[in-house]
Amino acid sequence: MDYRNISKGNEIIILDTYMTSHNLSEFQKILNNLLINSLNLIILDFKDVLMIDSATIGYLFKIYKMSLEKNFKLKLVSLNEKIFETLEIMGLDRLFDFNDNENQAMESLKYD
Numbered sequence: 001m002d003y004r005n006i007s008k009g010n011e012i013i014i015l016d017t018y019m020t021s022h023n024l025s026e027f028q029k030i031l032n033n034l035l036i037n038s039l040n041l042i043i044l045d046f047k048d049v050l051m052i053d054s055a056t057i058g059y060l061f062k063i064y065k066m067s068l069e070k071n072f073k074l075k076l077v078s079l080n081e082k083i084f085e086t087l088e089i090m091g092l093d094r095l096f097d098f099n100d101n102e103n104q105a106m107e108s109l110k111y112d
Contacts, residue, residue: 003030009040012102017048021055031063039072043105047078052086064095073097073112075105
């Protein structure tokens with residue numbers, strides 16, 4: 001798992017292939033480090049993700065609530081069909097802003 005700054009206040013977190021309770025603490029640590037600063041946007045990049053467990057899905061919901069409390073945009077990008085369908089079945093497609101890729105997510109900020 002890695003993260004990088006896109007521009008001031010805009011960050012991207014590149015998620016691991018297997019997003020499970022085993023690496024959830026690393027995900028939390030990265031996010032907590034990013035939340036120290038003022039943020040406009042966090043992009044969660046799922047391009048390498050093949051599996052996601054319930055603990056991670058629960059944490060995604062927690063991040064969503066944080067985005068409302070701390071007033072930053074949250075965008076999920078590059079989800080494969082299986083991961084998207086999992087989130088859709090749980091009704092999370094109504095909460096999250098999904099984009100095909102990082103560029104589309106950045107472009108969509110102009111219309112938010």
